[in-house]
Each structure stands twice: as C-alpha cells, then as structure tokens.
Amino acid sequence: MTRVGMTVDGEPYEHEVEPRLLLVHYLRDVLEKTGTNIGCDTSNCGACTVHLDGRSAKSCTVLAVQADGSQVDTVEGLAEPSSDADETDGWHPLQKAFHTEHGLQCGYCTPGMIMAAKDLLEENPDPDETEVREGLEGNLCRCTGYVNIVKAVRTAAAELREGASS
Amino acid sequence: MTAVDTPPSANVGTTKLRKEDAHLVTGRTQWTDNLQLTGMLHVAVVRSPMAHARVTKVDVSGALEQPGVVAAFSGADLADHWAGGLPCAWPVTEDMQSPTHLPIATDEVRHVGDVVAVVVANSRYGAADATEFVDVEYEPLPAVVDMEAALADGSPLADTQLDTNRSFTWQKIDGDVDAAFDSAPHVVERRFINQRLIPTAIEPRAVVCAPPREHREYTMWSATQVPHILRLMLALTCGVPEHELRVIAPDVGGGFGSKLNVYAEEAICLVLAKRLGKPIKWTESRSEGYQATIHGRDQIQDVSLAFNEDHTIRGMKVELHADMGAYLQLVTPGIPILGAFMYNSIYKMDALSFTCHGVLTNKTPTDAYRGAGRPEATYAIERLMDEAANELGVEPFELRERNWIKHEEFPYTTIAGIEYDSGNYEAATAKAKELFDYDGLRAEQQRRRDDGDPVQLGIGISTFTEMCGLAPSRVLGSLSYGAGGWEHASVRMLPSGKVEVITGTSPHGQGHVTSWSQIAADALGIPFEDIEVRHGDTAVAHKGMDTYGSRSLVVGGYAVQVACDKVVAKAKRVAAHLLEAAEDDVEFDAGTFQVKGSPDANTTMQDVALAIFAAHDYPEDMEPSLDSDATVDPENFSYPHGTHLCATEVDTETGAVTIRSYVAVDDVGTVINPQIVEGQVHGGLAQGIAQALFEEAVYDAEGQLKTGSLLDYYVPGAPDLPHFTTDRTETPATTNPLGVKGVGEAGTIASTPAVINAVVDALRPMGVNDVLMPASPQNVWNAIQAASSASTTAASAADGGAA
Numbered sequence: 001m002t003r004v005g006m007t008v009d010g011e012p013y014e015h016e017v018e019p020r021l022l023l024v025h026y027l028r029d030v031l032e033k034t035g036t037n038i039g040c041d042t043s044n045c046g047a048c049t050v051h052l053d054g055r056s057a058k059s060c061t062v063l064a065v066q067a068d069g070s071q072v073d074t075v076e077g078l079a080e081p082s083s084d085a086d087e088t089d090g091w092h093p094l095q096k097a098f099h100t101e102h103g104l105q106c107g108y109c110t111p112g113m114i115m116a117a118k119d120l121l122e123e124n125p126d127p128d129e130t131e132v133r134e135g136l137e138g139n140l141c142r143c144t145g146y147v148n149i150v151k152a153v154r155t156a157a158a159e160l161r162e163g164a165s166s
Numbered sequence: 167m168t169a170v171d172t173p174p175s176a177n178v179g180t181t182k183l184r185k186e187d188a189h190l191v192t193g194r195t196q197w198t199d200n201l202q203l204t205g206m207l208h209v210a211v212v213r214s215p216m217a218h219a220r221v222t223k224v225d226v227s228g229a230l231e232q233p234g235v236v237a238a239f240s241g242a243d244l245a246d247h248w249a250g251g252l253p254c255a256w257p258v259t260e261d262m263q264s265p266t267h268l269p270i271a272t273d274e275v276r277h278v279g280d281v282v283a284v285v286v287a288n289s290r291y292g293a294a295d296a297t298e299f300v301d302v303e304y305e306p307l308p309a310v311v312d313m314e315a316a317l318a319d320g321s322p323l324a325d326t327q328l329d330t331n332r333s334f335t336w337q338k339i340d341g342d343v344d345a346a347f348d349s350a351p352h353v354v355e356r357r358f359i360n361q362r363l364i365p366t367a368i369e370p371r372a373v374v375c376a377p378p379r380e381h382r383e384y385t386m387w388s389a390t391q392v393p394h395i396l397r398l399m400l401a402l403t404c405g406v407p408e409h410e411l412r413v414i415a416p417d418v419g420g421g422f423g424s425k426l427n428v429y430a431e432e433a434i435c436l437v438l439a440k441r442l443g444k445p446i447k448w449t450e451s452r453s454e455g456y457q458a459t460i461h462g463r464d465q466i467q468d469v470s471l472a473f474n475e476d477h478t479i480r481g482m483k484v485e486l487h488a489d490m491g492a493y494l495q496l497v498t499p500g501i502p503i504l505g506a507f508m509y510n511s512i513y514k515m516d517a518l519s520f521t522c523h524g525v526l527t528n529k530t531p532t533d534a535y536r537g538a539g540r541p542e543a544t545y546a547i548e549r550l551m552d553e554a555a556n557e558l559g560v561e562p563f564e565l566r567e568r569n570w571i572k573h574e575e576f577p578y579t580t581i582a583g584i585e586y587d588s589g590n591y592e593a594a595t596a597k598a599k600e601l602f603d604y605d606g607l608r609a610e611q612q613r614r615r616d617d618g619d620p621v622q623l624g625i626g627i628s629t630f631t632e633m634c635g636l637a638p639s640r641v642l643g644s645l646s647y648g649a650g651g652w653e654h655a656s657v658r659m660l661p662s663g664k665v666e667v668i669t670g671t672s673p674h675g676q677g678h679v680t681s682w683s684q685i686a687a688d689a690l691g692i693p694f695e696d697i698e699v700r701h702g703d704t705a706v707a708h709k710g711m712d713t714y715g716s717r718s719l720v721v722g723g724y725a726v727q728v729a730c731d732k733v734v735a736k737a738k739r740v741a742a743h744l745l746e747a748a749e750d751d752v753e754f755d756a757g758t759f760q761v762k763g764s765p766d767a768n769t770t771m772q773d774v775a776l777a778i779f780a781a782h783d784y785p786e787d788m789e790p791s792l793d794s795d796a797t798v799d800p801e802n803f804s805y806p807h808g809t810h811l812c813a814t815e816v817d818t819e820t821g822a823v824t825i826r827s828y829v830a831v832d833d834v835g836t837v838i839n840p841q842i843v844e845g846q847v848h849g850g851l852a853q854g855i856a857q858a859l860f861e862e863a864v865y866d867a868e869g870q871l872k873t874g875s876l877l878d879y880y881v882p883g884a885p886d887l888p889h890f891t892t893d894r895t896e897t898p899a900t901t902n903p904l905g906v907k908g909v910g911e912a913g914t915i916a917s918t919p920a921v922i923n924a925v926v927d928a929l930r931p932m933g934v935n936d937v938l939m940p941a942s943p944q945n946v947w948n949a950i951q952a953a954s955s956a957s958t959t960a961a962s963a964a965d966g967g968a969a
C-alpha cells in the first residue's frame with residue numbers, strides 16, 4: 001500500500017492505496033465520487049475524462065499514485081453552488097449548453113465529454129465544427145451522433161467568450 | 167376566473183428541455199456500478215478462451231486461497247440452483263433446436279466468453295486477480311464458424327448435445343411466387359452480407375443484487391432495458407418467487423437492444439446473493455462485454471426481385487441465413503423473422519416468399535440490435551432497388567416511385583399481410599430532394615464522371631419504412647412470441663395538485679420523463695413542471711413491457727394518454743357535482759372545468775384533486791379517487807417512413823470514403839418533442855452509418871473474436887461522422903390517439919443502405935455493383951480491383967485475348 005494525497009474538486013484527500021489502483025477507481029470506489037464513468041478497458045472511450053493539474057486526462061490511464069500531489073477536477077466540481085431556485089444558474093456554460101442543445105441522451109459519456117470540451121475550449125476559445133469534432137476525438141458517444149454535442153460545445157464557447165469580454 | 171385562450175396543447179409539439187439532464191450533466195448519477203452496499207462482495211467471471219470445448223476439469227480451490235476471496239464456484243457447484251436454463255422467449259417453430267444455456271456451463275463451452283466459473287471476493291481487483299487461480303481444463307472441439315458450412319452434411323456440431331446446427335427454418339409465402347418469377351421479363355438477383363456488429367452501449371453492463379433484509383424480497387439493480395421482463399424471467403430461471411424479487415433499472419447508459427436480455431451474470435448475482443446472503447456486484451469490462459453481451463445482425467441475404475416490362479414489381483424472393491451464435495438468447499430467433507414483414511418495404515407487389523434458416527455457431531449469441539431485423543430487410547430491398555434501377559436503365563427514384571404505395575392508397579395492406587395505416591412517401595421525398603439539391607448533385611456527378619475525377623461523387627437513396635411499436639399482442643401470439651406487447655401507465659393525482667405518472671416503459675436515454683410529462687400536462691391541464699414520471703423499478707412501476715422496438719411512445723405514451731383521459735373523466739364528474747351542474751354541461755379545457763354558458767362557474771383540476779382527497783363532498787356512485795390506470799394493447803404496429811439521401815466522395819485510388827452531405831426527412835407522425843425526436847434520428851443515423859462504413863465483428867476460423875475490444879472494433883468518433891441535415895413531414899398515425907409513430911430505430915434502419923448505395927453509385931462507372939460492409943478503404947479498393955479485373959477479362963475475351 002502507498003500513501004497518496006490529492007485535491008479533488010477543491011477538497012483535499014489522503015488514502016493508503018494499492019500501487020496499481022487506477023485513478024478512476026480511486027475516484028469512484030474510494031472517494032465515492034461516481035460522477036466520472038468508465039466505458040472501456042483500452043483507453044478509447046473517454047468516459048473517464050477528468051482534469052489533472054488543469055489538463056484533460058483519461059483517468060483510467062493514470063494510477064492513483066501517479067496523481068499524488070496533483071489537482072484533480074471532475075464534472076462534479078464544475079457547477080458553482082447556486083442560491084437561486086433555478087439550479088442551472090450555477091452550471092458551467094458547457095453544462096448549460098449540453099442541456100439546451102440536447103447534447104446528451106443517456107448521459108453516460110457526458111461527464112467525460114464535458115471535461116474534454118472544457119480543455120478544448122481553454123486551448124481554442126472559438127473552434128469551428130471540424131475543430132470541435134477533432135478535439136473530441138478521444139470521447140465516444142453512442143447515443144447522440146455528435147451533432148448536438150458539437151452544437152453544445154460551440155454554444156458554450158460563445159457564452160464563455162462573451163463572459164470573458166464583458 | 168375564466169378559461170382563457172390557451173392552445174389545446176401547450177406542451178405537445180414543442181421542445182421542452184429535458185428534465186432528465188440535471189443529474190446527468192452534474193455527475194449526480196445513479197449508474198448500477200456506482201452502488202456500494204454494506205458488506206457488498208464482488209464477482210469476477212472465468213470465461214472460456216476457446217470457442218468450443220469439452221470442459222474436463224474445473225478446480226476453484228486455488229482461487230479460494232487468494233487474499234480476500236470469499237467463495238468460488240464451478241458450474242457443477244451451482245447446477246442445482248437453476249430452475250432452468252436462461253430463457254429464449256421466442257420459439258419461432260415447434261421443432262426449433264435450442265442449446266441448453268446454463269448461466270455457468272458444466273461440461274461443454276460453446277463460445278469464447280462462455281462462463282465456466284465465478285469468484286467472489288471483497289474487492290473488485292481481488293476477485294479479478296483470483297480468476298487466474300481457477301484451474302480449468304478443456305478438450306478442444308471443432309469450432310463451427312461459417313453459417314453455410316454449418317448446414318452442410320458432415321459439419322461438426324456447435325452443440326454436441328444436438329444433432330444439427332440448424333436451429334430452425336421459418337417460412338412465409340404470400341401470393342404466387344412461382345408465377346411472379348416464371349414469366350418475368352426482368353429478374354434482379356443479389357447476395358448481400360449484413361455483417362456482425364457489437365452494440366457497444368457506452369455504459370457496460372453491471373448488476374448488483376442484495377439479499378432480503380427488512381423485507382422478504384431480493385433487490386436487483388441492473389443496467390437493463392427490461393426490468394419487468396427480467397424480474398419474471400429471473401424468477402423462472404433461479405427459482406426465486408416473482409413477488410420476492412424487485413428489479414430496478416437505475417440510470418442506464420444506453421442499450422440499443424444489448425440490454426434487452428436476460429444474462430447469465432444477472433442470474434449468477436441473484437443466486438450468489440441467495441447462497442452467500444450478501445450484496446453481490448458484477449461489472450462488465452468492455453472487452454469482457456464484447457464476448458458476453460449479445461451481438462447484432464450477421465445475416466447472409468439472397469434476394470431477388472421480378473419485374474414487368476413497365477418496371478412494376480411482380481414479386482420478391484428472400485432466403486436468409488441468420489447466425490444465432492451459440493445460444494438462443496431472449497429473442498434471438500425472432501430477430502430475422504421480423505424482417506419477413508419488411509422486405510417488400512414501401513413497394514407494391516403480388517408475391518413475396520421469405521425463408522429464414524437460423525444457424526447455430528460457436529460465436530457470441532446475436533439478438534436485438536437497434537432496428538432488429540428491419541435494418542437487414544431495408545438494406546436488402548433498398549440496395550436491390552438501386553441494382554434493379556441500374557440493370558433496367560432507369561433513374562432510381564423513378565423506379566421507386568413507380569412501385570411505392572401512393573399517398574391516396576393508405577390504409578394499405580401489404581403483400582406481407584400487415585396494414586400500413588398512413589404515410590406520404592411523395593412528400594418526404596420531395597422535401598429530401600430539395601434539401602439535398604438532388605438535381606444539382608446529379609449534374610456535378612455527371613461532370614466529374616466525364617472529367618474522370620479520381621474522387622467520384624456518389625448519391626445514395628433510401629426510401630424506407632419500418633414496423634415498430636412492438637406490438638399488437640395477438641400478432642405476437644401468432645408469431646409464437648412468449649408474451650404480449652401491451653403497455654401500462656398509471657396516473658396518481660396528489661392532493662397538492664401535483665401529479666405522478668407511472669410508466670411501464672424503461673428509458674435509458676430516450677427522454678420519456680420529459681415527453682410523458684408533456685403528454686400528461688396537456689391531457690390534464692397541469693403544468694409540465696408539476697408532473698413527475700416514475701419508471702424502471704418493479705416496486706414502483708409494477709407492470710410493464712419495457713423499452714425496445716421503438717415502442718415506448720406509441721404504446722407507453724398512448725397508455726399515459728388513456729390513463730390521463732380516465733382521470734379527466736372522473737374529475738369531470740366531481741367537478742359537475744361541485745359546480746352543481748349536469749356532467750354534460752361541464753367542459754374541460756386546459757385544466758379548467760367550466761359550466762357551459764356560465765363563465766363564473768368553474769373549478770380547476772387541482773381543486774378537484776384536493777376536493778376528492780378531502781372527500782367531504784363527491785358523487786355518491788364513485789370512489790373518492792381520481793387515480794387511474796391504463797393498459798393499452800396497440801391495434802397495429804407503427805410505420806414511420808422517410809427519405810434519406812447521402813452524398814459520398816469516394817477516392818478511387820485509395821478506396822477512402824467520406825460523407826459529404828446527409829439529408830434525412832423522416833415522417834414519424836405527430837411529434838411530442840421535436841428536439842428529442844431529432845436527437846433520436848441523429849443517434850440512429852450514427853449507428854446505421856457506422857455499420858455502412860466502420861464496424862464489423864470478426865471471428866477467425868477457430869472462433870476467436872478478432873475484434874475483442876474497442877481497440878479493434880471501430881466505433882466512430884465525432885471526426886468520423888458528418889453533420890446531418892434533418893427535417894420532417896408529419897402524417898399522423900391513425901392507430902393511436904396521439905397520432906405518433908416510433909422513432910428510435912428509424913435513422914439506423916434508413917441510413918445503412920443510403921450510404922452503401924452512395925458508395926456503389928460513385929463507383930458504378932468502374933463496373934462496381936456491390937461493396938462489402940463496412941465500406942472501409944480496403945473493401946472499397948477490393949471492389950474496384952475485382953470490377954476492373956472482371957472488365958479486363960471480359961475485354962480480353964471480347965478481343966480474342968489480343969489485348
């Protein structure tokens with residue numbers, strides 16, 4: 001067993017873990033942060049995408065011990081707490097746009113998709129359709145056919161740009 | 167107050183953002199694998215690495231010595247726990263041959279991934295590790311992989327307990343097929359291959375089963391589309407009384423048919439919970455699922471069409487070989503049979519013969535995959551219409567239009583004996599052609615053909631229909647299906663004016679909570695936000711037939727409407743009583759009951775609900791309740807249709823195919839929520855296009871699955887797929903009060919032939935008349951090479967070999 005410590009969605013955690021424990025299992029099984037999903041065992045699907053020190057990473061390809069000392073952000077930490085009756089007020093523009101553009105159906109790919117899209121928009125705040133599609137290459141969705149995911153990401157991009165300029 | 171000018175339906179037909187989304191975009195989900203219960207143990211499954219073998223030894227003692235391992239069992243250890251094998255609910259013929267399918271095999275394994283033992287440990291990793299220490303000895307048996315070879319005399323057997331690999335031969339003949347073909351001036355004949363596919367819902371399967379605690383019941387959470395069917399079938403399989411088993415489908419991450427089943431691991435978790443008295447969890451890894459979760463398609467289709475001189479169709483012959491795989495799962499044999507009604511599609515003809523050979527092989531069982539039997543049929547007829555147009559020298563749309571059922575001919579009883587209630591193929595086609603710029607693209611195609619452009623433009627057409635909304639129970643009975651196709655809904659009117667709608671459908675991405683709320687909101691005149699829809703838990707939604715076959719709206723939504731209508735009828739009596747008016751004088755509109763001609767004499771649905779809860783004053787001849795149930799049995803299937811057009815750019819030098827544009831005009835009748843409908847079409851298109859261009863499950867001659875993970879089985883990502891242009895025509899169904907038709911599978915059914923027709927069309931000048939799916943660069947290149955060597959041979963024969 002090895003001692004790991006990391007900040008996840010702003011909270012500090014420390015545990016003794018098996019050295020081979022995957023970060024995604026650490027999040028899901030140890031921290032019970034089940035917002036991040038697992039869709040494959042070959043690092044193809046992207047359902048497990050989180051941010052590791054600010055960049056998107058597939059948490060099934062990282063060992064918990066490798067994330068020692070890191071800052072991990074998951075979909076669960078994305079929304080600002082909202083005092084308003086309408087909880088969507090606190091949502092990140094990507095969460096809002098996936099909702100308004102119907103960028104999800106079963107929603108299983110969605111946490112990974114949103115985290116990957118967030119990274120994409122941090123790199124490229126105004127991607128065209130092709131750039132969004134290529135930027136999300138590592139994330140599979142079986143339900144939506146991607147059209148509305150692309151729309152959602154571009155809608156969120158516009159909102160984020162507006163927020164940044166105002 | 168007075169009833170104002172509210173439109174009769176304020177919700178139905180408008181886009182309402184989904185109620186389902188909040189927990190999904192914020193990660194507050196309830197996937198089965200999220201569950202952690204006190205004392206929970208984890209199961210790992212030991213699977214056969216061989217396609218076919220006798221199991222000569224299973225020794226679990228090594229696993230029992232591993233840290234954290236609590237128990238381990240072979241098939242023999244648990245054999246007494248099964249009341250029967252895993253069920254097949256669709257015995258299509260009386261003499262259908264069906265291998266005994268125990269959840270854990272005992273002496274013979276029949277496909278790679280067949281279960282031979284299970285290990286139970288106190289951690290996920292511990293259980294998986296210990297499987298390495300289960301000692302299994304196999305004596306290899308010959309693997310049956312090729313369907314046609316499997317039916318040849320002297321073939322090895324896929325199951326040594328049977329004396330044939332032919333599970334069944336099922337036939338349906340309508341009209342005089344011999345007469346249609348014997349004197350036909352033109353016959354077009356082809357063999358098409360509908361390759362094997364792996365559904366790949368992004369959430370892998372998972373099961374948690376808890377033994378009785380304070381209640382007598384077992385509780386099972388499963389990533390399933392069919393909690394109700396699962397409950398009954400597990401009760402029968404595992405000998406747990408049905409009323410002592412509760413099944414919950416919590417958040418379920420897609421299914422596409424792959425979760426419409428009763429799986430070994432579900433039975434195993436139930437039996438282990440019983441045997442060990444602890445909650446048990448099993449979660450599939452993706453690669454494990456590729457062996458253990460059903461596959462789809464896998465048919466060889468020999469089809470022919472006979473034409474008159476005027477290009478009207480005389481008749482059609484269909485002979486199928488359908489790969490069942492190693493076992494008949496829940497509805498395996500019924501899948502190709504559904505095609506029997508669909509090969510004629512939208513076309514009129516006087517004769518149709520359909521013969522299907524169900525073949526057992528040593529591969530993962532096939533079963534329902536999005537479309538289930540109808541994509542195969544649609545692919546064959548729509549490919550064949552293009553081939554016929556080419557052979558007859560007519561425009562492919564012209565040939566279709568010559569033969570399709572005209573708008574004014576509905577309702578129309580097809581040669582297959584089912585009645586299409588409504589449709590308008592002309593309108594959908596006109597709209598699609600315009601959106602696509604059909605004439606412009608044809609002109610460009612001609613230019614590029616003339617210029618010898620190495621990248622050729624292809625245009626593919628699919629004018630499809632399908633039968634969905636499974637299903638009229640009597641029809642299912644006549645097809646030997648083991649159950650009916652009704653659906654149930656109940657409406658609970660709460661005293662505060664809020665409403666609970668209980669549905670027997672089990673959504674896993676389709677948005678029923680939102681759409682059912684819209685239906686109920688309009689029917690009851692209650693705000694959309696005040697309605698909660700409950701589903702997917704047999705203790706809450708006690709009755710249902712679940713979600714598959716594009717049935718949920720046309721059958722389940724219909725049930726919601728009928729249950730709401732019953733509430734309104736009861737409430738109207740109460741309202742009349744309270745308003746001291748005759749019931750006939752009370753009108754209901756948008757949530758308000760009003761006495762005709764007395765604008766001030768009115769009350770609301772909410773007030774009536776409160777009054778009936780108080781029950782101080784209500785009509786003497788009724789019970790103090792507005793709550794209502796409805797179980798509806800559809801009188802007919804649902805027949806959505808549409809025209810899809812695909813333009814492909816095909817590089818004749820590399821075989822690479824790109825979709826340049828895709829237009830889908832679908833007619834799904836009345837639409838409840840346009841955004842959800844469009845999303846269903848998008849997703850369907852993606853899966854149909856995936857079959858056309860990307861996906862294929864490949865087995866080698868030994869029955870090893872060569873595409874055993876997402877590394878080798880290519881599920882398209884965002885860069886692989888185009889933007890879709892979608893639109894609709896609206897021809898309401900006449901067989902349900904909402905006028906709705908199914909939409910879940912339409913896109914998948916329509917798109918595969920549209921894409922392949924486009925690829926073949928691009929290459930037609932090179933002599934190419936077919937391209938194997940998926941139309942990968944390699945398959946396209948092979949088709950070009952085969953055509954060019956055929957034309958060289960023909961040319962040199964014509965030149966006397968001088969060339």
Ligand code: FES
Nearest residue numbers: 039043045046060
């Ligand atoms: S679970 Fe990490 S990429 Fe699939």
Ligand code: FES
Nearest residue numbers: 105107109141143
């Ligand atoms: S919404 Fe279901 S996998 Fe993307």
